[in-house]
Amino acid sequence: MNPTDIRNPDYFHRVVDCQWACPAHTPVPEYIRLIAAGRYADAYMVNWRSNVFPGILGRTCDRPCEPACRRGRVEQGNQPTPEPVAICRLKRVAADLKGDVRARMPSRPRRPNGKRVACVGAGPASLTVARDLAPLGYQVSVFDGDPRAGGMIRSQIPRFRLPESVIDEEVGYVLDLGVEFRPGHRIDSLRRFLAQGWDAVFIGSGAPRGRDLDIPGREECAAHIHVGIDWLASVSFGHTTRIDKRVIVLGGGNTAMDCCRTARRIGGEDVKVIVRSGFDDMKASPWEKEDALHEGIPILNNLVPKRFEHRDGKLIGMSFQPVHAIFDDSGRRQLVPSGEPDRYFECDEVLIAVGQENAFPWIEADCGIDFDRHGMPVLDAVTLQSSVPHVLFGGDAAFGPKNIIWAVAHGHEAAVSIDKLLSGEDPRERPAPAVSLVSQKMGIHEWSYDNDIDPDARHKVPWREANEALASIRVEVEIGFDTATAYREAQRCLNCDVQTVFADKLCIECDACADICPMDCLSFVANGDEADLRGRLRAPAHNTAQALYVSAALKTSRVMVKDEDLCLHCGLCAERCPTGAWDMQRFLLDVTHAGPGCRKSPERVAA
Amino acid sequence: MTYLAKPLMHHPSLPRNSLGYTRRDYEGKISTLCAGCGHDSISAAIIQACWELAIEPHRVAKLSGIGCSSKTPDYLLGNSHGFNSVHGRMPSVATGANLANRDLIYLGISGDGDSASIGFGQFSHLMRRGVNMTYVVENNGVYGLTKGQFSATADSGSKSKYGGVNRDAPIDLASIAFQLGATYIARGFSGDKEQLVPLIMGALTHPGAALLDVVSPCVAFNNHLGSTKSYDYVREHNEALNRLDFITGRAPIEARYAPGETHEVDLHDGSRLRLVKLDAAYDPTDRVAAQRHLLARQRSGEVVTGLLFLDPEPEDLHRHLNTVATPLFALGEDELCPGAEALARINARLR
Ligand SMILES: Cc1cc2nc3c(=O)[nH]c(=O)nc-3n(C[C@H](O)[C@H](O)[C@H](O)COP(=O)(O)OP(=O)(O)OC[C@H]3O[C@@H](n4cnc5c(N)ncnc54)[C@H](O)[C@@H]3O)c2cc1C
Ligand SMILES: Cc1ncc(C[n+]2csc(CCOP(=O)(O)OP(=O)(O)O)c2C)c(N)n1
Ligand code: SF4
Ligand code: SF4
Ligand code: SF4
Ligand SMILES: [Mg+2]
Numbered sequence: 001m002n003p004t005d006i007r008n009p010d011y012f013h014r015v016v017d018c019q020w021a022c023p024a025h026t027p028v029p030e031y032i033r034l035i036a037a038g039r040y041a042d043a044y045m046v047n048w049r050s051n052v053f054p055g056i057l058g059r060t061c062d063r064p065c066e067p068a069c070r071r072g073r074v075e076q077g078n079q080p081t082p083e084p085v086a087i088c089r090l091k092r093v094a095a096d097l098k099g100d101v102r103a104r105m106p107s108r109p110r111r112p113n114g115k116r117v118a119c120v121g122a123g124p125a126s127l128t129v130a131r132d133l134a135p136l137g138y139q140v141s142v143f144d145g146d147p148r149a150g151g152m153i154r155s156q157i158p159r160f161r162l163p164e165s166v167i168d169e170e171v172g173y174v175l176d177l178g179v180e181f182r183p184g185h186r187i188d189s190l191r192r193f194l195a196q197g198w199d200a201v202f203i204g205s206g207a208p209r210g211r212d213l214d215i216p217g218r219e220e221c222a223a224h225i226h227v228g229i230d231w232l233a234s235v236s237f238g239h240t241t242r243i244d245k246r247v248i249v250l251g252g253g254n255t256a257m258d259c260c261r262t263a264r265r266i267g268g269e270d271v272k273v274i275v276r277s278g279f280d281d282m283k284a285s286p287w288e289k290e291d292a293l294h295e296g297i298p299i300l301n302n303l304v305p306k307r308f309e310h311r312d313g314k315l316i317g318m319s320f321q322p323v324h325a326i327f328d329d330s331g332r333r334q335l336v337p338s339g340e341p342d343r344y345f346e347c348d349e350v351l352i353a354v355g356q357e358n359a360f361p362w363i364e365a366d367c368g369i370d371f372d373r374h375g376m377p378v379l380d381a382v383t384l385q386s387s388v389p390h391v392l393f394g395g396d397a398a399f400g401p402k403n404i405i406w407a408v409a410h411g412h413e414a415a416v417s418i419d420k421l422l423s424g425e426d427p428r429e430r431p432a433p434a435v436s437l438v439s440q441k442m443g444i445h446e447w448s449y450d451n452d453i454d455p456d457a458r459h460k461v462p463w464r465e466a467n468e469a470l471a472s473i474r475v476e477v478e479i480g481f482d483t484a485t486a487y488r489e490a491q492r493c494l495n496c497d498v499q500t501v502f503a504d505k506l507c508i509e510c511d512a513c514a515d516i517c518p519m520d521c522l523s524f525v526a527n528g529d530e531a532d533l534r535g536r537l538r539a540p541a542h543n544t545a546q547a548l549y550v551s552a553a554l555k556t557s558r559v560m561v562k563d564e565d566l567c568l569h570c571g572l573c574a575e576r577c578p579t580g581a582w583d584m585q586r587f588l589l590d591v592t593h594a595g596p597g598c599r600k601s602p603e604r605v606a607a
Numbered sequence: 608m609t610y611l612a613k614p615l616m617h618h619p620s621l622p623r624n625s626l627g628y629t630r631r632d633y634e635g636k637i638s639t640l641c642a643g644c645g646h647d648s649i650s651a652a653i654i655q656a657c658w659e660l661a662i663e664p665h666r667v668a669k670l671s672g673i674g675c676s677s678k679t680p681d682y683l684l685g686n687s688h689g690f691n692s693v694h695g696r697m698p699s700v701a702t703g704a705n706l707a708n709r710d711l712i713y714l715g716i717s718g719d720g721d722s723a724s725i726g727f728g729q730f731s732h733l734m735r736r737g738v739n740m741t742y743v744v745e746n747n748g749v750y751g752l753t754k755g756q757f758s759a760t761a762d763s764g765s766k767s768k769y770g771g772v773n774r775d776a777p778i779d780l781a782s783i784a785f786q787l788g789a790t791y792i793a794r795g796f797s798g799d800k801e802q803l804v805p806l807i808m809g810a811l812t813h814p815g816a817a818l819l820d821v822v823s824p825c826v827a828f829n830n831h832l833g834s835t836k837s838y839d840y841v842r843e844h845n846e847a848l849n850r851l852d853f854i855t856g857r858a859p860i861e862a863r864y865a866p867g868e869t870h871e872v873d874l875h876d877g878s879r880l881r882l883v884k885l886d887a888a889y890d891p892t893d894r895v896a897a898q899r900h901l902l903a904r905q906r907s908g909e910v911v912t913g914l915l916f917l918d919p920e921p922e923d924l925h926r927h928l929n930t931v932a933t934p935l936f937a938l939g940e941d942e943l944c945p946g947a948e949a950l951a952r953i954n955a956r957l958r
Contacts, residue, residue, distance in 0.1 A: 077619030445610055453614035508838050509798060510643040510826065515651040516609070518631075520618045539618040556842065568614060575609045578643025578826045 001530055001559075003552045006501065009435045012587040014547060015564050016497045018087055021068035023409035025433075025591045026050040028065060028087055029497045033449065035090055036490035038483075041101050043094035048101075050591070051408050052128050052174070053153070055166040058092025059478070060157055062285065062403040070496050073543070074519065074566050075457075083458035085493045089478075093486040095166070106135040108178040113137035115422050118198045120187050123151020124404045125395025126204035127174045128411025132594040133418060134177040142179055145186030147237070149175065151206055152396075153404060155233040156255070158262050159474045190363045200390045200418045203377075204407070207396040211355040213250065217308025221315035221350075225308065228259045228353030235262055235473070244348030247271045248318055250305055251353035252282035257289065259351040260297045265473040272345070273299045274318075276335060278325060291477070295466060303343060304335060308350065317346040356401045376400065383417040383427040384410060392417060412593055419594035431592035431599075440498055440584045441574075447584055449498050451571040453518075454491040495569045499587045502560055504551040506581035509558070513573035513582055514538065519566045522573060527559045537563055613637050624661040633658050635685040639678070645797030645823030645838075646676050646745045650683045652800045653714070653743070656807035657684060660855065668704060668711045672697040672726060675752045676718035676745035676823070684714075695726025698733035698742075702924070705738050708934035709925055712811060713740035720750040723759040723778045730780070734787040734816050739923040741810040741817050744780055745797075747825035748836035755828025766833030779905065781915055784818040785898045790921035791817035793851075794912045796841050797824065806914065808853040809880055815921030822910060841910055848889045848913035852881040872919050882914060891917050 004011060014020050018028040027046060034043035047054035066072070069084030076082045115138050119126035122144035130140040148154055149171045153162070175181050187193050194201065210227035212218070218225065224244075228251065234240040247268040249260040252275035263271045273292065275282055279301050282289065293299065303320035310316055320343045323335040358376060363369055370378040370387040377386050377393050384392045394410030396402060417427035440447045462479045463469070469477045481489060514522040520539035527533070533548060534541040541548060546565035553559055574582040592598045613634070621629045633654040638647050657667070667687035669680035673694035680689050688711070692700045701715050722730040722744050733742065748761040757765075760780065761773045784792050791813040795803040803821065810817035822841050824830045830837045835844075849870075855878045870882040872892075882891065889900055891914050904911050925932075935943065 074616055077621070078616045452611050453616060455615065508643070508826075508830075510645070510824070510838060511648045511651070511798065511800065512643045515647060516613065518614045518616055520621070539620055542620075555839075566618060568616060570611070570614055572609060572611070572613065575611075576642045576647075578641065 001527060001533060001548065001550045003504075004547070004549045006549075009433055009589060011547065012437070012499050013433075013589050015499060016587065016589075017068040017070050018065035018085075019497070019589065021064045022050075023064065023406045024051045024412065025589065026065075027497065027588060027590070029493055029495050030588065031094060032085070032087070032090055032490045032493040033495070035093055036450070036487055040094050040097040041099055041104070044098040044101055045104055047091055047094060048173075051405060052131055052411075053124060053170045053404065053408065054091050055095030055170050056153055056162060057404060058088060058090075058095050059162050059166070060153075061088045061091070061405055063088040064405070070494055070566070071492055074494070074568060079457050081457070086458055086461065086481075086489050089461050089481060090486060090490060093481050096480050097483065105173055106177060109135055109137040111137060112139050115139065115199045116141070116197075117200045117202065117418060118143065118193070118196075119202045119204055120193075121151060121203070121205040121395075121397070122146070122149035122181065122183075123204050123206050123395055123407060124153060125397070125407035125411045125414075126151070126202060127171065128408045129202045129204070129394070129415045129418070130179040131174045131177060132412060132415035134179050136419065136595055138418075138422075140179045141182060143182045143185045143187055145184065147183050149181055149183070151204070155236050156229055156258070158232065158236070158258050160261065160265065160469065160477050161258070163474070163476050186362075188362045190367050190369070194367065194388075194391070198390075199422055200392065202414055202418070203391065203393045203397050204395045204411070205360070205397045207356045207358045207401040209357045209359040210255075210352065211357055213305060213352050213354060215305055215307055217310055217315075220313065221308045221310045224315040224348065225350045225352065228255045228351050229356060231351055232258060232262060235266065241266060243267045245269045246347045247349050247351065248345060248347040249273045249351045249353060251275065251355070252277055252284055253353060253355070254284050254288050255356070256351075256353035257284050257292050259353050260292055261295060262473060263351065264295055264297060265470055271297050273297060274303050274305070274320060274345070275299065275301050276304050276323065277333075278302055281325065281333070294463070295470060302335075302338070306342060309344070315348065315350065317344055318350065319344045356396075358397060358400060360397075380428070382413070382430060384414045385417060385427065390421065412591065415594035416592070416598045419598060423599050425599060431597060433592055434590040434597070436588045437499070437501070437585045438588075440586050445575050447498075447571055449495050449584075449586070450491070451495070451498075451569070451584070453494070453568050453570050454488070456488055456492055458492065459485050459489045497587050498569050498571070498584050500549075500562065500567065500569070500573060501583050501585045502549065502551055502562070503581050503583070504554060504560065506579040507551075507554055507560065508579055508581075509554055509556055510578060512576040512578065516572045516576045518570065518572065519568055521563050521565075521567045523561045524554070524558045525561060526557070527553065533561055534563075537561055539563070541565060609637055611637070624658055626661050626663060628658065628661070630654060630658040632686075633664065633684055635683045636681050638682040640675055641827045643826040644675065644751075645747065645821075645825070646679050647682070648797040648800065649743065649745055649803070649821050649823055650679050652797075652803045653807055654683050655800070655804050656811060659804070659853075660808055660811060662712060662811070666710075666712055668713050670697050670701045670704065670713065670715045672717050672721040673752070674718035674721045674750065675825075676716060676747075677721055678752075679745070680714075680716050695721055695724070695729055697721065698726065698729035698738075701740055702733055702736065702738050705740060705924065706930065708936060709739065709930075709932070710934050713738070714811070715740055715742045717742065717744050718751070718758070719744060719746045719748060719760040719780070720758040723780055724750075727759065727778070731783065731787055734784050734789045734818065737788060737790065737816045737921070737923045737927065739815055739925070741807070741813070741819065743807075743819045743821060745823040746780070746820055746836070747823050747829050748834065749825050749829045751825045751828060755825070762835040765835045766831070768828050768831055781818065781820045782898065782902065784816075785894065785901075785916060788816075789818045789916070790815035790918035792916040793817075793819050793914045794910075795819060795821045796845055796910070796912055797821055798838055798842065799845070799912075802847060802850065802912065805851040805853040809851060809914065809917075812853075812874060812876060812878060813917075813921065814875060815918070815923045822912075844908060844910045846886075846904065846909040846911050848884070848886045848911060848915070849891065850883040850885065851914050852883070854879040854881055872917060874919070880914075880917070885913070891915060892919065894918075
């Protein structure tokens with residue numbers, strides 16, 4: 001292999017698995033160390049800069065970082081149930097304990113720059129655009145048909161997962177930057193809206209339509225059948241306060257989990273979830289399923305809804321056909337009847353949570369915005385511009401329903417595009433991230449990070465007693481870590497951003513680093529191609545998603561090869577190296593947001 | 608040195624030997640030696656060899672004298688017996704222990720100062736008595752622990768870190784071991800574990816006195832230009848006579864080295880040593896010829912490594928003395944102290 005080019009910012013960025021996996025590239029280990037140090041407000045601001053909604057995300061994020069977290073891999077074979085660091089819930093700790101951070105927020109610009117930007121929808125995507133652009137002097141107006149800002153964060157996510165005060169606070173930080181919010185203002189014609197002469201329009205209108213289920217009995221029982229997301233919104237805004245005792249929730253995604261848990265709190269006594277797929281194939285995150293089961297809600301699998309049964313115009317139950325999944329050669333799943341007799345369940349009400357769709361009835365065909373055959377806008381995947389360059393899309397409206405953190409990531413990118421576009425630059429030329437790489441050495445064997453490896457298993461977030469939690473829809477179920485547990489959990493982080501940096505010129509090939517490395521990451525071997533090398537190292541490097549760090553040829557003509565996969569970042573290699581050929585250096589990558597940094601495209605190279 | 612304990616976490620694919628132990632189970636405390644010390648590499652090689660041989664840790668007794676090298680038994684085999692004796696006196700402790708209990712595996716770890724300077728006499732007598740043990744000399748040419756004075760193995764003409772030149776003739780412990788009847792003699796280099804690990808395995812299973820002279824650079828005091836025990840010097844002058852594969856009954860035979868003329872030696876315990884000759888003229892079972900060959904090549908400045916000598920039919924101390932096979936601790940009081948009558952009989956025989 002050729003020597004690894006560590007000057008490419010992507011190389012070390014990928015080593016920080018969590019940050020790489022985070023759509024907004026939040027510098028996770030950086031804020032986790034700040035939490036361990038008790039610097040909660042600093043930890044909060046690191047998050048706020050990257051993901052805008054730390055308190056909200058610390059409770060609700062889909063957390064793509066956690067399955068990516070190295071800790072989950074290194075605990076394999078070392079812990080009965082390997083688990084990643086509780087990255088998401090540590091974020092909540094920062095939000096809970098930060099105190100008053102208002103003074104740290106950006107100030108409103110002294111002078112507007114005269115450019116007007118409109119955001120359609122007040123969800124996380126639009127609010128991110130607003131937050132990035134308003135401090136730069138843009139005049140940002142955010143329109144939403146709903147009475148309050150937040151989008152689905154406010155209308156869909158139930159209060160027992162996310163208290164309203166947290167939404168108010170974090171949405172408030174954005175609106176307080178001088179953003180104009182126009183509540184109850186639904187845009188019903190894009191053509192007319194564009195005619196108002198906005199310099200740029202960002203469409204963050206979400207994926208607002210819940211899929212329905214067209215099976216016999218649907219019309220007859222309409223009064224007792226609800227589309228999940230509409231029903232949740234109605235509960236959130238206080239229009240619906242009750243449900244009958246026996247409830248069936250159809251669907252296996254997170255919306256279904258929110259529906260059943262909400263129903264359980266507002267009158268549902270016999271609530272069950274019935275899903276077409278098997279338990280493991282359900283779309284809901286494992287923790288969402290766990291939470292529902294924990295509240296005594298059964299999940300019945302492999303049942304396809306067949307009919308709503310009714311008597312005298314009233315819903316009395318539902319029948320289902322039992323199925324099992326078979327997979328064809330291309331791995332596609334097909335549900336085939338299992339041959340067992342149909343099953344029937346009595347119920348009073350049904351909530352349909354079988355998916356969500358985009359809908360743009362308010363965008364006229366002659367506006368110049370191209371849509372594909374699925375009805376989705378045709379976008380530049382990088383700039384998020386539509387076929388009308390100053391109209392951009394982001395969040396669920398761009399590529400279909402995803403989640404909050406993706407909406408935020410889109411918001412940042414769209415803000416960069418708008419800023420460049422309105423500064424007369426090409427939005428396709430994207431700014432490089434700001435990167436620094438700094439040695440953490442303080443003394444012979446002292447580092448400015450805690451390199452001792454904590455053996456603890458993942459700490460559980462405490463839950464409120466089930467009775468108490470089920471008593472009201474407003475009681476938050478999770479209590480959050482206390483400071484002591486937060487510290488212990490933070491110590492599980494391996495500091496993957498503190499990189500092992502190798503200087504081949506200094507190495508005398510004494511083997512000390514390879515001998516001391518607890519994970520057998522390091523090998524001195526004859527060079528070869530990647531597949532060959534991966535099989536010839538001290539420990540096989542089968543995880544090809546993780547890089548090999550290869551040096552130039554050393555004196556004996558061998559090369560140093562490090563398998564990044566399971567490195568603990570313990571620094572023992574560097575402590576053991578007689579010549580300082582290894583050093584532990586903190587890699588900090590900040591995604592460049594809208595602002596002067598994204599415009600001048602300054603030359604930035606790794607230090 | 609490192610202050611942290613080495614994390615217990617290990618690679619999930621770390622293999623287990625027939626006893627169910629991983630290599631990590633053969634480790635000891637974290638080393639306190641200077642970073643990059645050759646001795647630490649030798650410790651790692653010993654750990655690897657013991658793991659590969661699936662030695663039960665409680666059957667090993669580690670013995671040492673004084674010196675950086677003599678500290679290393681603490682850094683390996685944390686579940687074995689150990690005795691850290693006084694400077695140069697490891698051989699007498701080893702001899703005594705072996706006499707008392709021949710069932711243990713004796714692993715002596717010493718330095719060139721400990722064995723060629725203050726302990727030279729003890730070293731010699733252990734070898735000539737044929738104590739069944741593995742005697743590792745971690746040879747760096749200096750007294751590392753006392754900050755780098757020349758030891759008795761320093762080559763004539765080599766320079767100290769502070770510029771002084773050694774004019775005295777060096778003691779070559781391997782040559783001495785030849786003369787004194789050692790039955791397994793090998794030389795390795797701490798920087799070449801592929802060669803070293805099988806040499807250690809061969810020594811550990813050899814039922815006689817086995818000397819392993821391992822050149823082991825002292826990074827702090829003897830790794831400079833002008834030293835003949837530095838990483839660079841040894842790499843440049845290292846001439847391997849052969850490559851050794853240690854073949855236990857269970858392990859499949861795999862060729863680790865480039866092919867050459869091979870020579871296999873069956874051992875008493877059913878395992879086999881396979882030598883790939885790199886120097887066709889060298890016969891490691893001919894004590895006289897081997898010695899002559901070695902001397903000639905060393906004279907020309909080579910650091911000759913590999914299996915230097917092997918007597919496939921070794922004898923040891925117990926055979927010489929015709930001692931009882933049972934370890935002394937397992938004998939009863941009556942057998943150990945047969946009483947006045949027995950003493951009288953013995954005395955009568957001597958009159
Ligand atoms: C039940 C449920 C639970 C969820 N839970 C989570 C979770 O725990 N974690 C997570 O990360 N994600 C979750 N999601 C997904 C998440 O809410 C969305 O992915 C995210 O809110 C999308 O953000 P957005 O900015 O694209 O749009 P949205 O949040 O959907 O906001 C769009 C806004 O635009 C407004 N709007 C639409 N059309 C117009 C118009 N023409 N004029 C004016 N206003 C308009 C809407 O009223 C809405 O307020 C959940 C979704 C659902 C349905
Ligand atoms: C009786 C006695 N004399 C002198 C010393 C001082 N001393 C300690 S270690 C040492 C030399 C050790 O050299 P070596 O065996 O080569 O070990 P190294 O540190 O080089 O590995 C000496 C002379 C001592 N500890 N005891
Ligand atoms: S251990 Fe820490 S830095 Fe590494 S991936 Fe997990 S959270 Fe990120
Ligand atoms: S930091 Fe160095 S010693 Fe520690 S696990 Fe990583 S490579 Fe091994
Ligand atoms: S410890 Fe340092 S000098 Fe020794 S092999 Fe490793 S990198 Fe090279
Ligand atoms: Mg020495």
